[in-house]
Amino acid sequence: MAKGWVKAISADRGLRETIRIVGLVDVNLDAARMLAGEFNLGDVVIGSDLEAVLAQTQPDILFDVVVPSARVEVVAAGLRHGCHVLSEKPMATSLEDGHELVRMAAETGKLHAIVQNRRFVPGIRRIRSFIESGAIGDLTSIHCDFFIGAHFGGFREEMEHVLLLDMAIHTFDAARFIADKKPIAVYCREENPRGSWYAHGAAATAIFEMADDVTFTYRGSWCAEGANTSWESEWRIIGTRGTLLWDGADEFRAKKVAGTEGFLRKLTPIKVPAPTDRRRTQGHASVIADFVSAIHDGGKPETAGDDNINSLAMVFAAIESARSRQRVIIE
Missing domain, CATH: 3.40.50.720 (NAD(P)-binding Rossmann-like Domain)
Incomplete structure (x- = not known):
């Protein structure tokens, strides 16, 4: 690194x-x-x-x-x-x-x-600005999928809770930044799937409760071969008036409700503007x-650190939930 x-x-x-x-x-x-x-x-x-x-x-x-x-x-x-x-x-x-x-x-x-x-990649800044614009109404939930068969070798393959501690921290921090909400509690299941080349915890599923009744869900694996997602995860952002999809790379799709009748309401596409501050979209x-x-x-x-510790708290609360198989309050 x-x-x-x-x-x-x-x-x-x-x-x-x-x-x-x-x-x-x-x-x-x-x-x-x-x-x-x-x-x-x-x-x-x-x-x-x-x-x-x-x-x-x-x-x-x-x-x-x-x-x-x-x-x-x-x-x-x-x-x-x-x-x-x-x-x-x-x-x-x-x-x-x-x-x-x-x-x-x-x-x-x-x-x-x-x-x-990863909170300084263009997609994450773009989503934050889009949500702040109110284009899809008030935020209600964020859903992320991360599935990559990563063969690192070295210390990662010996770590405990390797996905949650070494990689999910990126997605948790990005979700907290996007939502701009305090994390409150989590329920998490962690596993090391059959065929994993890691010593421990290569996969996890977590449900986070955020402030203002916002839900953040995470599904991830570092030993999922055959259909890799982006390293930035795949995202579904749901608001009271519409939904934004991001593939973690270049594809953004957003639609909002445009009608008031019918079993499924009529939808209209919305443009997701590119970020305007290039200096804050260059990663490292x-x-x-x-x-x-x-x-x-x-x-x-x-x-x-005094802000990032909130993202770290999400990680350790998820680890504690996985250990106890209980909902855990995030300190």
Whole structure:
């Protein structure tokens, strides 16, 4: 994932002019050297001791692209050295650790935010604006399907709750952003289907209760071969006057009620306008740019930890529901 971050910075003119990478830390030094060479990072400091490299380079920002189990230690080190920290998702491997990260950021006066890059794709911004326009009336429900046969190898195939913790967080966060509603409770069933190459929890089905009687449902699997959805999931957004469908790629279809008679009411198509702010639709580059702008302007990034913990809470409530087979209130 570090390569994806460096690629996003290198490909964006504004970020190239703002960010200079001064150090790379990896338990595998050869991997760090290869990354530095691939992107011509020049006289960058390379090491395996995070504290030592931070002390030597004294950076303004630490990009935390480690496995989730190392998150708290790495973020804490960055904050201690006076860095603002931008972390990969998930924010933490427990809600308690998530709260600790929020506390540490507040105590040090530094920003800590999470790369929820999928809320910065054009489709998600487009849906949020469309709902806000009132084109299909008041939002009543959001339904998402995510089915991909993903063969990663590595740590994901050994994780517990791998779909919920490592991937569903994207869809949960995007749904919370689209709905602009507080999550209240969840009922979830988790499974590891026959034929799965994961150790645990490669599939899940969840029903979330959101504020204002909005329902969000999620069906997902990382070991579903034969008919992959988009990585962004397939979406059905229902309002009091119509429905929006998004295939997770380029196809948007929306219709609203246009008649008052008949068993099935007459419908009329609605145009779903494209987003107008291109700077907020570039995935990783947009998250990083939002983070850097907040540092410069003294503001708050959209994916700051004290907000993103609400999406993390959805994940852990779903995990607890799957364990207990009970409806769980989201703290």
